[in-house]
Amino acid sequence: MTTAHEQEAPGVVEDVFDGLATGVEVEGDGGADAAIVRPWDPASIRVTTNQFSLRNILDMIDEGSLELAPDFQRGQVWKIDQKSRLVESVLLQIPLPAFYFAEDSDGAFRVVDGLQRLSTLHAFVRGGEQGFRLKGLEYLRENDKGFADLPVQWQRRIFNTQLVVNVIDPTTPPDVMYDIFKRINTGGTPLNAQEIRHCMSRKRSRDILKIMTSMVEFNTATNGMGGHIRMNDREMALRFAAFWLLGMDAYMERPAMDSFLERATRLLDNEKEVPDERVIELYEAFRAAMSNAHLLFGEYTFRKWPEGVTWRNPINRALFETWSIALAPYDPADLEGRRTAIVAAARRRMSRDIDYLDAITSSTSDRRRVDYRFRAAAEDAKAGA
Template identity: 65%
Template sequence: MTSLTPPEPTEPPEVREEYFNNEPMGIEVEKEADDENPDIARPWNPEQIRVNTKQFSLRNILDLIDDDASLELAPDFQRNQVWNHGQKSRLIESVLLQIPLPAFYFAEDADGRMRVVDGLQRLSTIHDFVRGGTTSGFHLKGLEYLGEAVEGKRFEDLPAPWKRRLHNTQIIAHVIDPTTPPDVMYDIFKRINTGGTPLNAQEIRHCMSRDRSRRILKEMTSTAAFNEATNNLGGHRRMNDREMALRFAAFWLDGPEGYRRVAAMDPFLQKATAKLDSPEEVDDAQVAALQDDFAKAMRNARLVFGDHAFRKWSLGADWRLPINRALFEVWAITLARYEQADLQRRKQAIVDTARKLMTEDYIYLDAITTSTGGITKVFYRFEKTAHAAEAGR
């Protein structure tokens, strides 16, 4: 592997955990440098952007959702809904007040099937309210304007005029043509991602991807090995578990040298998603090997690092920090190459070397904390981690 060394920072980076709705997510924040601007580094060709604008009634949209072959609300995403009861109720109130909804964005595939990307939470909320019944439907709560008129009511309890108003509401949808390249489509959705709780990068990838990659990543993060190594991160509310599994898959498929050709994390992960979706590029035998290596890496990480697997763990500090994505990526790929008997014999030497690295090497710490997608940082952390994994030989 080519040795590339980033500039050395003057002090260790701060560790901050991601929070959502005041709830810790168990994942360390990845920071970008102040001068980092990936959009400028990857300009679009305007001729590749093809968008059609269409108008639908909400009744039409709900029918399309119920017809599984027409409009997809990303399976597995509903249970990870991130809006609270009050946000959902106020959206329904806005519709009843005839306040125009922001435009929606759909991705259309070659078969004419559309996937909701921007507006997923809004349409899921409306669908749950209107078509959910007493199972997944909800009652209106905490309204600001309509108050007693509809407070506490479910859809079936609304007077007929209110139901008609909701059904007849018109929405605007911008549909991205299937001829638009996937990386361009992803960048479009990343730019226009709106709403009360914007989707993160993995949630956007999930909405754009096909069933095959979703199933593979879900299976990888639903195993006992993964949950034991990550303190039960499987089924993460914001899909950070699947992003970590995707990072492993991306480097397992293409390695750091493959990353050099792409030179940015988002397109690298988007490329890996497309490969997992294509049996021609990654057949079922390769998927089985990928999942076996992933489970092996999880067992090995638990064996060597215990409760501190994939977390910063400096000398003299024994409290458990949140999981670090970059550490997950490099240690999982590295440990998948070793057998348990070998690691069992050398694990104390590996831990001591790794902890020293995370205490004294500020370049390494920076490479797993700030602008982690930089090529020099990716190569540096892989090189140093590989060296640490050889400790005790």
């Protein structure tokens, strides 16, 4: 063990989105998942190119055969002027970049690339809660008009607009599909890993993670992290679910966090693999973990809190996954009696063990660092016993 007196401890950097702090520490995974662990067979990558009219696409959305990943808050990021100019581009018959859809085995489609554009066009044409009126147009004089206010020929032009869509065949392996998703992620603000998983996943896993991050215990422990703009809350809940369902050995067999979490997402989507009874057990374990963690660490839960530090750092995802798993099995009365010893052990480790600080700060997907921080949390949870 290298001590902090021998080497300067890593700093804390908070993630920022759209100019605002997110409350979550930047995770330095060292690009551990950037390389493809196993070369893909080119024959397994099946993508076909088709053309759909915009009217056809909108009908598919309304009937549920094309899913726009509900609950995806990033859809609110575009300003009205940006949305209006997309509509203006359609009216001016300026070709839009190609879209990517992933086809399911049941023939339904999910949007892989183009979610914001399709959400915007659907909101403008079909209205509803997300409907809007055109503002800030550069070339046309249709400001302050909704779709119903446009001349019939303009409406017809929108409906008849042809969209180029690349469709990923359902026989494409999930890991390959995820890698394709990352590679063609072309939005103005690229999706992060959890946002990609959300768009690729089915309703069941999305609902499970939403329930977990809506729990009072979770929001108490994380100072109201539920509903996070970059879905960091969903990723943290998924990390707990992944290690709780699959265990450390499964991670060590293939130590890549993205692949591990994508596998856990598929499990949660499969009722045969994870039946409802098992999901209830997951909820209770997660609830206990959140309650126990806050019981011990209070406002510093899942945050770096070395000795002598009184300010509150942003939430650290590596601390979240390790301490939540470590504390889930414990009885609150037992932890209450040993609280002083446990907190002292954890803070001492954050102050003096540079190997531990590295394990929760940089190259966090490395198998040795994952193993080290899990063993450390389990050991410190036993302090005073």
